[in-house]
Amino acid sequence: MPLRDIQEEYLELMLSWRNHPSIRSSMFSQSAIGLQQHQAWFSREAKKDNSAWFLYVDLSGTPTGIVYFTDMDRVANHAFWGFYAAPSAPPGTGTKMGIEALDYFFEVLGFHKLNGEVLESNERSQKFHRKLGFRVEGIFRDHYFGSCGYESVTRFGLKSGEWSANKQEVLLS
Numbered sequence: 001m002p003l004r005d006i007q008e009e010y011l012e013l014m015l016s017w018r019n020h021p022s023i024r025s026s027m028f029s030q031s032a033i034g035l036q037q038h039q040a041w042f043s044r045e046a047k048k049d050n051s052a053w054f055l056y057v058d059l060s061g062t063p064t065g066i067v068y069f070t071d072m073d074r075v076a077n078h079a080f081w082g083f084y085a086a087p088s089a090p091p092g093t094g095t096k097m098g099i100e101a102l103d104y105f106f107e108v109l110g111f112h113k114l115n116g117e118v119l120e121s122n123e124r125s126q127k128f129h130r131k132l133g134f135r136v137e138g139i140f141r142d143h144y145f146g147s148c149g150y151e152s153v154t155r156f157g158l159k160s161g162e163w164s165a166n167k168q169e170v171l172l173s
Contacts, residue, residue, distance in 0.1 A: 003055070003057075004054060006042070011038060011039060017065075017084060018033060019032050019033060023084045026084075026119060026121075026124075028144060028146075050072040050079075051071070052069045052072070054101070056093075056100065056101075064097070065085040065097045066083060067083040067098075069105060070082070077111050078111060078112060078113040080115045080116065081105070081115070083098065095128075095170065098128065099170060099171065103167075106160045106164075111160070112160050114157070115137075116155075116157075118156065119144060119152075119153060120151040120154065121148065121151055129158075131170065132158065132163075133158055133163060133165075133166030133170070136154055137155045138154075140152060
């Protein structure tokens with residue numbers, strides 16, 4: 001399976017990707033993270049039953065990304081997601097990872113809806129969400145304050161049936 005539970009042995013690799021300027025600049029938390037801070041976070045996160053973090057591994061067995069689900073609400077049957085490909089990942093990695101993640105979320109975990117929030121400045125992620133079939137559900141104006149000042153946040157949503165209807169188109173793109 002291309003999605004593997006994050007194990008402690010992958011924490012330093014994950015942290016090196018997360019702290020890379022190209023990834024960090026698109027995150028809601030844009031400061032660099034230290035190893036001890038990262039290990040403490042992992043220890044807390046591993047105990048939660050409403051989040052799941054995965055290492056994405058390509059066909060050759062090489063780790064090439066991270067995908068995660070948070071705020072997993074089994075009553076309302078929805079959650080949020082986030083992801084990032086390794087800075088050195090080949091083109092197309094994000095799409096492959098997204099397809100695997102959405103299949104897992106909807107088909108294996110059985111959720112009804114997945115939400116994503118994207119910074120206004122992250123045009124690449126905005127385009128990616130649309131490519132996967134997510135719809136804009138709202139814009140939170142000047143909702144985030146980062147290194148460039150205030151910027152808006154776009155909320156995206158994708159329902160299970162929408163993914164089923166759109167998946168073939170994504171596979172062909």
